[in-house]
Amino acid sequence: MGITSFQSLAGVTTSTDHPIQSHSTFGENEQIVKIMLSESSTFGEVINHDFSILEIDASKTYVVVYVSLTDIEWMDVMGFSYEILYENYAEMNRWDTNPALLRDFTSYAALTTQLQDIEDTYPDIAKLYDLGQSVQGRTIWGLKITDNPTVEEDEPEVRICGCHHGNELMSVELPLLLAWYLVDNYGSDPYIEGLVNDRETWIIPMVNPDGREANTRYNANGIDLNRDYGYMWDVYSDCYTQPETRAIRTHALDNNFVLSLSFHTSGDIVNYIWNYK
Ligand SMILES: [Zn+2]
The missing domain is CATH 3.40.630.10 (Zn peptidases)
Structure with missing residues (x-):
């Protein structure tokens, strides 16, 4: 928090x-991806794209962002190296497999x-x-x-x-x-x-x-x-x-x-x- x-x-x-630059439909296509920052230009491109950034590691080797389907298409066009970590927030926070976590809120x-x-x-x-x-x-x-x-x-x-x-x-x-x-x-x-x-x-x-x-x-x-x-x-x-x-x-x-x-x-x-x- x-x-x-x-x-x-x-x-x-x-x-x-x-x-973020684009939006998805209600509750869908809200994936969490890890983008590798192996190319020196990638970080600036990520920032300029206005992603919702969840994590940047201290040595800036990768950034974890929240993306829509449109963002994924854009990353493909840009030739980014990335990995889909979670299909959505619920999976990332284990709310889907452990609903009790969600009930805490x-x-x-x-x-x-x-x-x-x-x-x-x-x-x-x-x-x-x-x-x-x-x-x-x-x-x-x-x-x-x-x-x-x-x-x-x-x-x-x-x-x-x-x-x-x-x-x-x-x-x-x-x-x-x-x-x-x-x-x-x-x-x-x-x-x-x-x-x-x-x-x-x-x-x-x-x-x-x-x-x-x-x-x-x-x-x-x-x-x-x-x-x-x-x-x-x-x-x-x-x-x-x-x-x-x-x-x-x-x-x-x-x-x-x-x-x-x-x-x-x-x-x-x-x-x-x-x-x-
Ligand atoms: Zn917010």
């Missing part, structure tokens, strides 16, 4: 933590229950909002943590997002744990009490619930949501084409965020605006 990347502050920009249903539990337990400092629906009709939840949560107060607003990419499971857990930490410690920790009273913190742990349920990077239309924002997008021909990103945009325009973090899980890096390259 590792990734916090600053995402859109105004709803018109995006972080692009690990861009919070599903959409479990997330919904927990967020409702937070609101029920701490109604004075937490309110759950429906920010919009995913392609398949799941609710994109936004939990507002502040004193007087039903009132729009003149306080700095902060947004914490997780799971733009549905297969980055840990990116749900940290925003959710942060929510629990804030509400559980509100009554006993003056520092937390100050954070909650003097700010409005929005926690959106699962931007891409359909992708989470299908264990895919993409949403149910096969779109990489983190390439669907409105600043310097170059993967697709248009932006804000998906209900999930439109919900985040609307929410951003309705609020005045001074800070936003978007959690991902593809490297030990912190990206900050305007990190489209």
Whole structure:
């Protein structure tokens, strides 16, 4: 785990933590390959292609990337030497053969229950909002943590997002744990009490619930949501084409965020605006 990347502050920009050039259909053709860097030019070509990079060994003899079928075709054209390590994320993480590993992470249903539990337990400092629906009709939840949560107060607003990419499971857990930490410690920790009273913190742990349920990077239309924002997008021909990103945009325009973090899980890096390259 590792990734916090600053995402859109105004709803018109995006972080692009690990861009890829093309996308696959829902849950399909998302292989993990090891590309040998025997040719000195290969590394630069890999970087320029905007692969989603999972691993680079210290001596740069190989790089492990996440690819679509189109990427494979491109690598063949380029004459790369590569090896397919896994057919998909589930195989790589052994979720297919050991489903218990997958159950360690919070599903959409479990997330919904927990967020409702937070609101029920701490109604004075937490309110759950429906920010919009995913392609398949799941609710994109936004939990507002502040004193007087039903009132729009003149306080700095902060947004914490997780799971733009549905297969980055840990990116749900940290925003959710942060929510629990804030509400559980509100009554006993003056520092937390100050954070909650003097700010409005929005926690959106699962931007891409359909992708989470299908264990895919993409949403149910096969779109990489983190390439669907409105600043310097170059993967697709248009932006804000998906209900999930439109919900985040609307929410951003309705609020005045001074800070936003978007959690991902593809490297030990912190990206900050305007990190489209
Ligand atoms: Zn990601």
